[in-house]
Amino acid sequence: MTTSTLGAPAPGRRFAGGLLKTRELGIVLALVVLIAYTAIDNPRFLSGQSIRDNLLNTAILAVMAAGQAVVVITRNIDLSVGSVLAISAFTVATMMSDNPGLPMIVAIVVGIAVGAVAGLVNGVLVRYGKVPALVVTLGTMYIFRGLVYSWAGGQQVNADELPAHFLSFANDNILGIPWLVLIALVVVGGVSLMMRNYRIGREMYAIGSSPDAAELAGIKVARNLIVAFILSGAAAGLAGVLFAARFGTVDASAGTGYELNVVAAVVVGGVAVFGGSGTVWGAGLGALLLTVISSALAVLDINQFWQQAIVGSLIILAICADRLVAVRIARSLRKRDAHV
Amino acid sequence: MADSSAKPDNRAGDHGPARLEVAGVTKSFGAVAAVQGVSFPLFPGEAHALVGENGAGKSTIVKMLAGVHRPDTGTLRVDGADVEFAGPADAKAAGIAVIYQEPTLFPDLSVAENIAIGNQPLTRLRQIDRKSMTANAEALFRRLGVHLDPGRPARGLSIADQQLVEIAKALSAEARVLIMDEPTAALSAVEVERLFSVVRSLRDEGAAIMFISHRFEEITALCERVTIMRDGKHVTTELVSELSVDDMIRKMVGRDLSALFPKQDVEPGEVLLEVDKLSREGVFRDISFQVREGEIVALAGLVGAGRSEVMQAVFGVDPYDSGSVRFKKKKLKGGSPRAAMAAGLALVPEDRRQQGLVMDLSIERNVTLPRARKLARLGLLFGGSERKSALTWTEKLQTKLGKLSDAVGTLSGGNQQKVVLAKWLATGPRLLIVDEPTRGIDVGTKAEVHRLLSSLASDGMGVVMVSSELPEVLGMADRVIVLREGKVAAELTRAEATEESVMYAAMGQKVSA
Numbered sequence: 001m002t003t004s005t006l007g008a009p010a011p012g013r014r015f016a017g018g019l020l021k022t023r024e025l026g027i028v029l030a031l032v033v034l035i036a037y038t039a040i041d042n043p044r045f046l047s048g049q050s051i052r053d054n055l056l057n058t059a060i061l062a063v064m065a066a067g068q069a070v071v072v073i074t075r076n077i078d079l080s081v082g083s084v085l086a087i088s089a090f091t092v093a094t095m096m097s098d099n100p101g102l103p104m105i106v107a108i109v110v111g112i113a114v115g116a117v118a119g120l121v122n123g124v125l126v127r128y129g130k131v132p133a134l135v136v137t138l139g140t141m142y143i144f145r146g147l148v149y150s151w152a153g154g155q156q157v158n159a160d161e162l163p164a165h166f167l168s169f170a171n172d173n174i175l176g177i178p179w180l181v182l183i184a185l186v187v188v189g190g191v192s193l194m195m196r197n198y199r200i201g202r203e204m205y206a207i208g209s210s211p212d213a214a215e216l217a218g219i220k221v222a223r224n225l226i227v228a229f230i231l232s233g234a235a236a237g238l239a240g241v242l243f244a245a246r247f248g249t250v251d252a253s254a255g256t257g258y259e260l261n262v263v264a265a266v267v268v269g270g271v272a273v274f275g276g277s278g279t280v281w282g283a284g285l286g287a288l289l290l291t292v293i294s295s296a297l298a299v300l301d302i303n304q305f306w307q308q309a310i311v312g313s314l315i316i317l318a319i320c321a322d323r324l325v326a327v328r329i330a331r332s333l334r335k336r337d338a339h340v
Numbered sequence: 341m342a343d344s345s346a347k348p349d350n351r352a353g354d355h356g357p358a359r360l361e362v363a364g365v366t367k368s369f370g371a372v373a374a375v376q377g378v379s380f381p382l383f384p385g386e387a388h389a390l391v392g393e394n395g396a397g398k399s400t401i402v403k404m405l406a407g408v409h410r411p412d413t414g415t416l417r418v419d420g421a422d423v424e425f426a427g428p429a430d431a432k433a434a435g436i437a438v439i440y441q442e443p444t445l446f447p448d449l450s451v452a453e454n455i456a457i458g459n460q461p462l463t464r465l466r467q468i469d470r471k472s473m474t475a476n477a478e479a480l481f482r483r484l485g486v487h488l489d490p491g492r493p494a495r496g497l498s499i500a501d502q503q504l505v506e507i508a509k510a511l512s513a514e515a516r517v518l519i520m521d522e523p524t525a526a527l528s529a530v531e532v533e534r535l536f537s538v539v540r541s542l543r544d545e546g547a548a549i550m551f552i553s554h555r556f557e558e559i560t561a562l563c564e565r566v567t568i569m570r571d572g573k574h575v576t577t578e579l580v581s582e583l584s585v586d587d588m589i590r591k592m593v594g595r596d597l598s599a600l601f602p603k604q605d606v607e608p609g610e611v612l613l614e615v616d617k618l619s620r621e622g623v624f625r626d627i628s629f630q631v632r633e634g635e636i637v638a639l640a641g642l643v644g645a646g647r648s649e650v651m652q653a654v655f656g657v658d659p660y661d662s663g664s665v666r667f668k669k670k671k672l673k674g675g676s677p678r679a680a681m682a683a684g685l686a687l688v689p690e691d692r693r694q695q696g697l698v699m700d701l702s703i704e705r706n707v708t709l710p711r712a713r714k715l716a717r718l719g720l721l722f723g724g725s726e727r728k729s730a731l732t733w734t735e736k737l738q739t740k741l742g743k744l745s746d747a748v749g750t751l752s753g754g755n756q757q758k759v760v761l762a763k764w765l766a767t768g769p770r771l772l773i774v775d776e777p778t779r780g781i782d783v784g785t786k787a788e789v790h791r792l793l794s795s796l797a798s799d800g801m802g803v804v805m806v807s808s809e810l811p812e813v814l815g816m817a818d819r820v821i822v823l824r825e826g827k828v829a830a831e832l833t834r835a836e837a838t839e840e841s842v843m844y845a846a847m848g849q850k851v852s853a
Binding site for chain 1 (some may be wrong): 406407408427428429430431432433438440444445446447448449453457458460462466467468
């Protein structure tokens with residue numbers, strides 16, 4: 001980049017564009033390398049069934065990651081999503097086993113609604129309780145989980161109690177694409193679009209980028225934060241329905257520990273933990289990468305222990321990459337400014 | 341822009357009704373009245389300066405006009421109609437744009453997005469129309485005559501460029517009132533001139549401008565009218581052409597200097613601290629001064645003059661580029677607070693909430709904190725005796741407290757300040773640096789703090805006091821070093837230091853005959 005053409009649009013735009021692309025491109029590259037390596041070792045990794053399994057496994061995580069990404073972009077975090085998934089899954093499974101005639105769409109709507117209410121609780125506590133989101137959602141994570149336990153007791157809803165159309169939803173296709181995958185694509189795509197092209201989305205970025213400036217700019221910070229938490233809750237609620245349909249067996253421990261997978265997917269996907277930057281589809285890619293890693297390790301017959309270590313390393317790598325990029329931008333901009 | 345020097349005089353008195361009017365506005369924070377019964381009008385096509393010392397209430401006025409604070413009593417009027425701003429969005433909707441001292445951009449968003457935020461052009465599907473957003477930004481920059489890439493992120497823009505983006509933001513919102521809170525503090529002369537030509541053309545297009553600055557040459561160059569505030573109160577609103585700079589300064593400081601702060605006379609002993617040509621790029625330059633035993637030296641100057649920064653560099657919290665600091669003839673290692681503490685320096689920082697105290701810890705823990713840290717680092721062990729000495733200090737300072745195990749956050753501001761002092765005095769320093777030692781504490785405690793500093797000095801301790809409160813500076817200091825824009829503007833003895841001489845030096849004006 002020539003530093004002498006200060007202020008001329010072309011280099012700046014190229015610079016910014018290139019920067020945006022690097023993060024998501026990095027994930028895609030990692031995916032390609034990983035898949036290629038695994039496929040050379042075991043060509044069945046590329047079989048239709050294997051790809052299908054990977055996508056199905058990604059779907060639930062990706063839906064939750066899309067919601068989480070919005071929250072993280074506003075410089076917050078939602079740790080309650082695993083518990084919200086459990087509430088939604090148990091509610092919907094109980095409802096469907098009691099009323100086998102209900103259509104799938106009702107299950108989906110109820111699941112989303114349950115999650116949205118949980119998200120509303122989180123959002124209101126964070127905004128009006130003036131408590132950091134980390135603390136609020138850590139609290140509600142336990143509270144929601146406790147609610148499911150006290151409601152479910154030791155019992156679980158088994159696959160044989162659920163109507164066939166509900167269970168088959170997880171395996172049914174439309175135009176050759178499994179419903180689950182389609183739903184994940186729609187959610188990730190829709191939320192991406194909202195965050196990229198609509199005012200509310202850009203305001204979410206603004207809030208995460210500088211909360212004080214957002215208040216001064218007259219942005220409705222309270223409303224936007226609550227919307228972000230509702231979105232994350234609703235996504236977790238939807239994920240609960242998909243979980244119940246896919247696994248058929250739901251008990252109070254459903255989705256335990258998912259919150260960390262979701263946060264990992266978001267961070268690995270390039271959303272900055274301090275808010276303000278990253279993309280929702282990047283978070284979706286992050287979910288895909290984490291899923292592919294775990295199945296690739298299984299195919300390569302590597303100890304599952306390594307999976308955890310690798311995910312951990314990826315998170316640290318992602319955060320280091322953020323720092324590195326930030327430092328590099330700062331340096332190159334300083335150089336440009338030095339020419340003024 | 342061509343007739344930038346168009347004399348305002350001919351339009352004075354010949355203006356329409358006020359675009360914005362501040363009418364009898366009062367605002368208090370807790371027990372402190374920041375603004376009391378202030379009234380002034382802003383006329384369209386006129387630039388209005390708001391001046392006053394640090395803490396005179398200017399920023400509170402700005403925040404009320406911006407919709408951040410609501411006045412306790414009194415009203416704001418826009419075009420003659422009473423308005424009540426529930427938040428910044430309302431003020432914005434009323435056509436008021438504010439440029440804060442610290443620009444408020446979103447570093448992660450592009451420049452074009454920063455300009456358009458909340459008001460982005462939309463396509464038919466209510467999506468953001470990026471193309472016209474970028475085109476708008478480009479058009480605004482052309483109008484401002486600046487070259488900025490609308491697509492680049494705001495992160496990394498120089499302060500001057502950030503301010504131009506803020507102005508572009510105000511333009512895009514078609515602001516009818518533009519409020520600027522010390523926009524020039526961080527700008528070079530060229531950048532100031534560019535900013536002014538933009539502001540003048542806005543003014544000539546009929547915008548009402550409110551301009552806050554400490555630089556009188558800027559006020560006389562830009563403004564038609566000036567409102568002077570002192571201690572939260574309105575002093576006067578007059579035409580700039582009818583006031584000399586001398587008048588303005590006198591009206592700003594004119595205050596009774598009470599005999600509240602008697603400093604005992606002490607024969608200064610040996611030189612403790614020698615600061616020689618200390619410089620830090622862009623912050624301060626060629627700062628030299630000495631402090632002797634038994635002496636209180638005050639660093640005066642306006643906010644942003646670099647006073648705290650100099651002392652932080654001396655203490656080693658911040659680095660410096662060149663120059664040297666010697667303590668008792670020995671060179672002090674730069675950038676190491678530990679070395680400074682070991683040599684016998686102590687620094688009581690300005691913001692006790694952020695830097696001085698851990699609010700949730702007990703008083704006792706807070707007092708012993710610096711020693712505990714030193715202890716851990718040097719591996720020395722004298723915990724018990726050290727704690728006792730800390731506790732004697734809290735007693736010596738007559739800190740009003742319930743139990744030593746209570747959280748510091750439960751104490752009043754004045755007593756918190758005493759705990760901070762106790763904490764550092766317990767380290768047995770030879771030189772004490774205090775930054776704004778009495779900010780935000782009541783008069784009674786203030787006097788106690790002053791008495792304490794004075795008695796410490798008479799015991800042979802050297803004291804460096806950074807203070808924005810002139811009466812305190814004049815009452816306490818044996819010598820006053822006035823900083824202005826990172827340089828020593830004057831060094832005044834106790835006899836030479838008066839409100840006027842200090843303010844003149846701080847404002848960069850020569851003492852008039």
